[in-house]
Amino acid sequence: AQKITQTQPGMFVQEKEAVTLDCTYDTSDQSYGLFWYKQPSSGEMIFLIYQGSYDEQNATEGRYSLNFQKARKSANLVISASQLGDSAMYFCAMRDGGSYIPTFGRGTSLIVHP
Amino acid sequence: DAGVIQSPRHEVTEMGQEVTLRCKPISGHNSLFWYRQTMMRGLELLIYFNNNVPIDDSGMPEDRFSAKMPNASFSTLKIQPSEPRDSAVYFCASSSPAGNNSPLHFGNGTRLTVT
Secondary structure (H helix, E strand, C coil): CCCEECCCCEEEEECCCCEEECCEECCCCCCEEEEEEEECCCCCCEEEEEEECCCCCCCEECCEEEEEECCCCEEEEEECCCCHHHCEEEEEEEEECCCCCCEECCCEEEEEEC | CCCCEEECCEEEECCCCCEEEEEECCCCCCEEEEEEEECCCEEEEEEEEECCEEEECCCCCCCCEEEEEEECCEEEEEECCCCHHHCEEEEEEEECCCCCCCCCEECCCEEEEEC
16 A cells, blocks of 8 residues: 655746645554655755654744644645755655564655746 | 675676676665666666565566575676566665665666667
């Protein structure tokens, strides 16, 4: 069963605008971690941000923030003030307490227009 | 601080040949993962090691694939014999001793092309 769902295969945003990339997850565990990764066209996978299931505050890392809605099982990535260099694939992932093996979504392709 | 190091970056080989991919995890990380990425199937977990022991190899496609981790600083993924459908980007990733709050740190990947 798919644990991570990213429903937006592609997104477009104007430079300097904010954009939200959606991620929903499914787990029966109470303890789990949610992660976002960026994969630019050069191919490397870059860790962006982490949210723990017990964290009361939404995680933030610079221009990245995670809109965590536990009851809805969603962990959307918000990128503020988009830059051309933000154009990339973005993957949502989860590690839950069952096996600690991360599960990745299919990714969202973000293109930032000048 | 060196990240996860994979070699080679690119590998082109003919069908039937043996391919060996190498990975050096971040020092101190005790979990190591091999993933395969294709357009069709996305990121697939092949195998997961914890403290050098294979914990989950259910993602290994078939007997042609094998992985080893002889020590904490080195792992290999071998394909023998290789087939064109094995063409993909293979990532190695490691994470620190912890539960579900440790991010994976990925190597730059090996782009494998089997002709």
